[in-house]
Amino acid sequence: MRTRGFEIAKGFEDKDISLPIRKTKGAAGYDIEAAEDCVIEPFKPGMKPTLVKTGLKAYMPEDEYLMLCNRSSNPKKKGLVMANSVGIIDSDYYGNVDNDGAFMFAFYNVKNEVVTIKKGEAIGQAIFMKYLVTDGDKADGIRVGGFGSTDKK
Numbered sequence: 511m512r513t514r515g516f517e518i519a520k521g522f523e524d525k526d527i528s529l530p531i532r533k534t535k536g537a538a539g540y541d542i543e544a545a546e547d548c549v550i551e552p553f554k555p556g557m558k559p560t561l562v563k564t565g566l567k568a569y570m571p572e573d574e575y576l577m578l579c580n581r582s583s584n585p586k587k588k589g590l591v592m593a594n595s596v597g598i599i600d601s602d603y604y605g606n607v608d609n610d611g612a613f614m615f616a617f618y619n620v621k622n623e624v625v626t627i628k629k630g631e632a633i634g635q636a637i638f639m640k641y642l643v644t645d646g647d648k649a650d651g652i653r654v655g656g657f658g659s660t661d662k663k
């Protein structure tokens with residue numbers, strides 16, 4: 511029986527994507543790599559973040575989510591900060607009709623030079639987490655899409 515884990519998302523099956531691993535037995539996060547080369551331009555006001563593809567999707571129990579975190583070295587060494595500070599991948603994002611549940615990291619580059627991420631380079635960490643709901647919670651909506659779909663009416 512499967513409980514939680516990572517899979518290669520549709521469209522990335524032939525891209526030689528590495529499944530995430532923890533490097534030490536005490537590590538909370540699974541190291542996530544870029545699925546392809548990506549150029550991140552220096553930040554200018556009004557620009558959208560650069561989405562770095564991972565080629566991965568994650569499955570987990572209904573009462574869990576996957577937290578995406580920046581590598582601790584990214585801001586200092588590369589000037590990369592996550593646009594949303596922390597990414598949240600809900601359990602029902604897995605296998606959605608828009609993108610099969612493929613998740614990405616959204617970065618801004620705060621340095622004055624272009625940053626190039628190479629395929630296979632570690633870009634962040636993913637941590638499986640439990641969450642709680644309030645008494646009387648009545649959430650019964652059904653996900654109908656992928657990235658940013660929970661705010662669509």
